[in-house]
Amino acid sequence: xxxxxxxxxxxxxxxxxxxxxxxxxxxxxxxxxxxxxxxxxxxxxxxxxxxxxxxxxxxxxxxxxxxxxxxxxxxxxxxxxxxxxxxxxxxxxxxxxxxxxxxxxxxxxxxxxxxxxxxxxxxxxxxxxxxxxxxxxxxxxxxxxxxxxxxxxxxxxxxxxxxxxxxxxxxxxxxxxxxxxxxxxxxxxxxxxxxxxxxxxxxxxxxxxxxxxxxxxxxxxxxxxxxxxxxxxxxxxxxxxxxxxxxxxxxxxxxxxxxxxxxxxxxxxxxxxxxxxxxxxxxxxxxxxxxxxxxxxxxxxxxxxxxxxxxxxxxxxxxxxxxxxxxxxxxxxxxxxxxxxxxxxxxxxxxxxxxxxxxxxxxxxxxxxxxxxxxxxxxxxxxxxxxx
Numbered sequence: 100x101x102x103x104x105x106x107x108x109x110x111x112x113x114x115x116x117x118x119x120x121x122x123x124x125x126x127x128x129x130x131x132x133x134x135x136x137x138x139x140x141x142x143x144x145x146x147x148x149x150x151x152x153x154x155x156x157x158x159x160x161x162x163x164x165x166x167x168x169x170x171x172x173x174x175x176x177x178x179x180x181x182x183x184x185x186x187x188x189x190x191x192x193x194x195x196x197x198x199x200x201x202x203x204x205x206x207x208x209x210x211x212x213x214x215x216x217x218x219x220x221x222x223x224x225x226x227x228x229x230x231x232x233x234x235x236x237x238x239x240x241x242x243x244x245x246x247x248x249x250x251x252x253x254x255x256x257x258x259x260x261x262x263x264x265x266x267x268x269x270x271x272x273x274x275x276x277x278x279x280x281x282x283x284x285x286x287x288x289x290x291x292x293x294x295x296x297x298x299x300x301x302x303x304x305x306x307x308x309x310x311x312x313x314x315x316x317x318x319x320x321x322x323x324x325x326x327x328x329x330x331x332x333x334x335x336x337x338x339x340x341x342x343x344x345x346x347x348x349x350x351x352x353x354x355x356x357x358x359x360x361x362x363x364x365x366x367x368x369x370x371x372x373x374x375x376x377x378x379x380x381x382x383x384x385x386x387x388x389x390x391x392x393x394x395x396x397x398x399x400x401x402x403x404x405x406x407x408x409x410x411x412x413x414x415x416x417x418x419x420x421x422x423x424x425x426x427x428x429x430x431x432x433x434x435x436x437x438x439x440x441x442x443x444x445x446x447x448x449x450x451x452x453x454x455x456x457x458x459x460x461x462x463x464x465x466x467x468x469x470x471x472x473x474x475x476x477x478x479x480x481x482x483x484x485x486x487x
Contacts, residue, residue: 126434127204127434127435127436127437128202128203128204128437129202129203129204129205130174130204130435131174132173132174133173133174133175134170134174134175134176134177135171135174135175135176135177135204135428135435136177136178136179136201136202136203136204137158137176137177137178137179137203137204137205137206137207137424138178138179138180138181138194138197138198138201138203138205138206138207139151139154139155139158139178139179139180139181139197139206139207139208139209140180140181140183140190140193140194140197140206140209140214140218141154141155141180141181141182141183141185141208141209141210141211141214141233142182142183142184142185142210142211143155143180143181143182144182144184145184145185145311146185146311146313146335146337147185147210147211147311147335147336147337147362149336149362149364149365149413150185150210150211150233150335150360150362150365150413151180151182151183151185151208151210153362153364153411153412153413153414153416153417154208154210154231154233154413154414154416154417154420155178155180155208155417156401156404156405156408156414156417157208157397157401157413157414157415157416157417157418157419157420157421158178158207158208158417158418158420158421159178159404159421160397160400160401160403160404160408160414160417160418160421161400161417161418161419161420161421161422161425162175162176162177162178162421162425163400163403163404164396164399164400164403164422165421165422165425167403171425171428171429171435172428172429172432172433172435173433176421176424176425176428178207179197179201179203180208181193181196181197183214184311185210185211185213185214185310185311185335186214186311187213187214187216187217187218188217190209190211190214190217190218191217191218191221194206194209194218194221194222195221198221198222198225198227203227204228204435204437205227205228205229205230205424205437205440206218206222206227206228206229206230207228207230207231207420207421207424208230208231208232208233208417208420209229209232209233209234210232210233210234211232211233211234211283211360212234212236212281212282212283212286213281213282213283213310215229215232215234215236215239216236216238216282219239219244219247222246222247223244223246223247226246226437226438227246227437228246228248228437228440228441229244229246229247229248230248230250230420230423230424231248231249231250231251231416231417231419231420231423232247232249233251233360233413233416233417234254234283234360235249235251235252235253235254235255235256235257235286235358235359235360235382236253236254236282236283236286237253237254237255237286237289237290238282238286240253242461245441245445245460246441248423248441248444248459248460249459249463249468250416250419250420250423250457250459250468251359251382251383251416251468252382252467252468252469252470253290253467254286254287254290254333254358254360255286255289255290255293255294256290256467256468256470257287257290257358257359257380257382257470258287258290258291258293258294258331258358259290259293259294259470260380260470260472261291261294261331261356261378261380262274262291262294262295262298262331263294264472264486265329265354265356266298266300268486269329269354271328271329271354272300272328273303273325273326273327273328273329274291274295274300274302274303274327274328274329274330274331275302275303275304275305275306275322275325275327275329275330275331275353276288276291276302276304276305276306276330276331276332276333277306277307277308277315277318277322277330277331277332277333277334277339277342278305278306278307278308278332278333278334279307279308279309279310279333279334279335279338280307280308280309280310281310283310283333283334283360284307284333284334286333287331287333287358288305288333291331291333303325303327304321304322304324304325304327305321306318306319306321306322308334308338308342312338313337313338313341314338315338315341315342315345316345318342319342319345319346319349319351323346323349323351327353328353328354329353329354329355329356330342330346330353330354330355330356331356331357331358332355332356332357332358332361333358333360334358334360334361335360335361335362336361336362336365336366336369337369339357339361339366340366340369340370340373343355343370343373343374343377344370344373347373354376354378355376355377355378356377356378356379356380357377357378357379357380358379358380359379359380359381359382359412361379362412362413363379363381363411363412363413363473363475363481364409364411364412364413366379366475367475367479367480367481368479370475370479371479372477374475374479375475375476375477376474376475377474377475378472378473378474378475379472379473379474379475379481380470380471380472380473381412381470381471381472381473382416382468382469382470382471383412383415383416383419383471384415384455384471385471385473385481385483386398386410386411386412386414386415387410387481388483391455392453392454392455393419393422393452393453393454393455394410394415395453396453397410397414397415397418397419398410400418401414401418419452419457422452422453423444423450423452423457423459424440426450426451426452427440427443427444427450428440430443430447431443444459444460445459445460445461446460448460448461448462448463449462471483472484472485472486
């Protein structure tokens with residue numbers, strides 16, 4: 100039986116229905132039929148640029164690896180990075196621009212505690228996911244911040260690892276602290292004090308410096324007078340390297356212990372031969388240990404992105420953040436939303452990344468991320484250690 104030809108009105112209706120179906124896949128902000136757009140506001144230039152650039156390179160490596168196999172449900176993952184100079188005011192402006200002008204699906208790979216303190220409220224007010232910030236600040240772990248996804252151990256956990264090993268492994272009894280005088284440094288200070296109080300101990304001395312400077316002379320004089328056996332350091336690589344080099348020139352040779360945010364590879368490069376024996380705590384696996392499947396995949400992804408890039412701690416953290424979002428988006432199905440991304444991370448919590456089970460959200464309280472200890476060698480390489 101022949102069917103009557105479609106009328107013009109019926110043809111238009113079918114065309115509109117098809118268009119609506121196509122557009123339905125792109126209903127969420129930052130999601131189009133062929134891509135999902137992420138935004139990064141981080142230090143890409145200036146004294147802390149190695150941190151922002153490292154996170155960016157890791158994210159790009161992860162996204163390129165995923166995109167090479169067809170993306171996630173047919174969509175490529177893309178990244179827009181904007182430079183905030185590790186300055187809270189600039190970070191607010193760049194984050195707002197990413198959300199309102201670039202219309203990103205989620206924020207990822209931000210760098211720093213003071214910048215996060217200024218930008219998390221912006222993301223929270225707009226229900227935008229804030230994924231994998233390069234900071235271990237305690238406030239980001241508040242249960243009410245369900246749009247924040249931490250992939251690293253807290254600064255408090257790093258401080259506990261320092262103090263435990265300094266006291267138990269090396270029998271150190273006099274510990275001073277050198278820290279950045281802002282929310283980041285004070286978070287680290289609080290973690291160190293808690294770890295010492297558990298052992299009925301107190302800091303020998305405190306020395307501070309201002310963010311985005313290398314003005315460390317006053318802090319060095321303050322700490323040197325008390326002759327501590329160890330100095331724990333809460334800051335980025337520039338001022339920490341300056342402190343260590345000037346300390347050595349003045350005949351001051353305590354054990355130096357740095358937080359992961361320092362940017363270990365950049366610190367080793369700045370220090371050169373002066374770096375031998377400097378300890379850095381890390382929150383990702385050893386980037387040169389290819390026996391760990393996720394590390395082997397990371398190394399291959401970095402080489403594919405740029406053969407000149409070398410494995411290092413910061414870009415591995417960016418890579419893990421990128422692989423996490425790809426894994427969650429795969430689970431979310433062909434019509435991803437911000438709300439579903441966050442629900443899966445918070446409710447499922449456990450994700451297989453190259454055979455490595457990573458735990459996020461509330462479930463991370465039962466299986467918190469690990470802290471790893473490393474020591475800089477004479478040639479600027481790193482040695483992973485179980486005990487100091």
